Amino acid sequence: MAKAKKTRAKRANVEVTETTYLPNIIKKLAELTQTEAHIGAQGNEELAMIAGIHEYGSMKAKIPARSFIGTGRRKSQRAISQLAKQGVNALVQGNETAQGLLTKIGRTGQEKTLNNFDKIRTPPLSPRYALRKKGRKNKLLVQEQQLRDAITYTIVERK
Secondary structure: OOOOOOOOOOOOOOOOOOOOOHHHHHHHHHHHHOEEEEEEEOOOHHHHHHHHHHHHOEOOOOEOOOOOHHHHHHHHHHHHHHHHHHHHHHHHHOOOOHHHHHHHHHHHHHHHHHHHHHHOOOOOOOHHHHHHOOOOOOOOOOOOHHHHHOEEEEEEEOO
8 A cells, every 4th residue: 555645835825805806816826837947957968968977977987976956956945935935925916927936936046056066075076086186176066167057947838
């Protein structure tokens, strides 16, 4: 017998008064639910391969995983949740648009992911690669400036 999956829902306490028109609120929220913000790296095939290797590692090349998107996502969840709660209230009050809210969410996620990318320290460099980087900053992934520049967000239709 399968266990029931636990889920958590966070609520944005929206206040409905006589000045807020319920069908209009439903229409605004429907606009919001039809699109979503995706945060990740965009670029050519080579850049996608580099991003994949850094994110998941490579057994063949003996490169350990240095997740920057997954950990960036986890580190940005709190800020995005708070922004979404405030944004839904602003959307209902007519002070925000669905597109504007998703843009703010995308920018916040992108910023947090970039900060996370800059702070990656584990697993440490292999002795072979550390020798090659001698005299330069001892940060991980610094050589992949192109990868850092490719971290962005897009707003897409939900399927």
